[in-house]
Amino acid sequence: MCLAAFYIDGYAYQENVLPRKHKEEGHDVYIIASCETYLDNNRLGYVKPSNYINEDGIQVTRLPYSRYLPLKIAKKLRIYEGLWTCLERIKPDFIFLHDIQFLSLNKVVKYKQYNPNVTIVADGHTDYINSARSFLSKNILHKMIYKPSITHAEKYIDKFYGTLPPRNVFMKEMYGIPSEKLEYLPLGVDDDKTKELNHKRDRKKICDLYGIDTKNFIVITGGKFDQAKASVLSLIDAVLMTEECVLIIFGSFDDDVEKMAHAKMGSKIIYVGWMDEKDSMQLLSGVDLAVYPYLHSTLWEQTAGIGTPLLVKAIDGFSHININGNCAFLNSCEALEISRKIEECRKDITNMRKRADKVKSEFAYSNIARKVLEDCI
Secondary structure (H helix, E strand, O other): OEOOOOOOOOOOOHHHHHHHHHHHOOOOOEEEEOOEEEEOOOEEEEOOOEEEEOOOOOEEEEOOEOOOOOHHHHHHHOOEOOHHHHHHHHOOOEEEEEOOOOOOHHHHHHHHHHOOOOEEEEEEOOOOOOOOOOHHHHHHHHHHHHHHHHHHHHOOOOEEEEOOHHHHHHHHHHHOOOHHHEEEOOOOEOHHHHOOOOHHHHHHHHHHHHOOOOOOEEEEEEEEEOHHHOOHHHHHHHHHOOOOEEEEEEEEEOHHHHHHHHHHOOOOEEEEEOOOHHHHHHHHHHOOEEEEOOOOOOHHHHHHHHOOOEEEEOOOOOHHHOOOOOEEEEOOOOHHHHHHHHHHHHHOHHHHHHHHHHOHHHHEHHHHHHHHHHHHO
16 A cells, blocks of 8 residues: 555565565555656656556556545645545455555554454654654644554554664654564565676676776666765765776766766766666676665665675664675765775675675565565464
């Protein structure tokens, strides 16, 4: 149930892969989603309510917003029409709530009241970094609007999963979710697709494709580079000052960051643009080290699930990605610090890769999807 945020067809987000894995396990799977999605593959917007079968053969129902409220308010508070009818038609035994900030949550509670044997679990994607940052958001939207709804629903929800450790902290502090109901559930990667990857083969392909000398240490970074990720510029500077090191960048830039980044690019900095899931995974497989000197993104877990060593920004509460030394941390995002850490990783890269290979299963969505059901059914 993806009613607390957007749902985007064809992506590799958690809400795309978990239903696919549950279907592969032999279950009947349905997705109930909002009308919020990506338009033109680059901006959030809205589509019309609809019913259709997605690329995984799963029925998706996009619900309309309430017609009894101004549309802007209904979208903000996430109040939908037809949810009860949809639940009655599907008759689910197990409901997975993809986040909990939607006021139509009361319809899910009502369904549980009429069907007490139904299992409901909810995950959380909200923390103090990505939400509740302003007075209005924290004290009005979360505490006065969402909290009463979530507090009422809590006793009907069997388990809450924070998709990062700080998200459990947020649910406990903001909504009063009891500690005994909270558990960490990793984000991950589609391990069916990682089976096709081979580091040595993929590395050779990258070197051939981009004309990289095989003796170079190959670093990669990716994402949507806006002002919040402007430290990619420091990473570029760090690679430029590091001998026999090249950087591959995939993703997209906003205008300001793009101008500054392109001014620094040369033979050591290779920008490949936006890539589909298959190509980006092959890139991540073939490099020596992935470096993300900015706030957390799902690329952290995807990279770990592929088995590639990481160097990431040290953020309080976000050390989950380091299980056994597969990851190193940046104390700052200054170019000199990044260059120094890259050199440290290069000296230990053989051991880092061995350790990274051992933790891939921790971020495999097949295991994550199976765990959710085994925990609660």
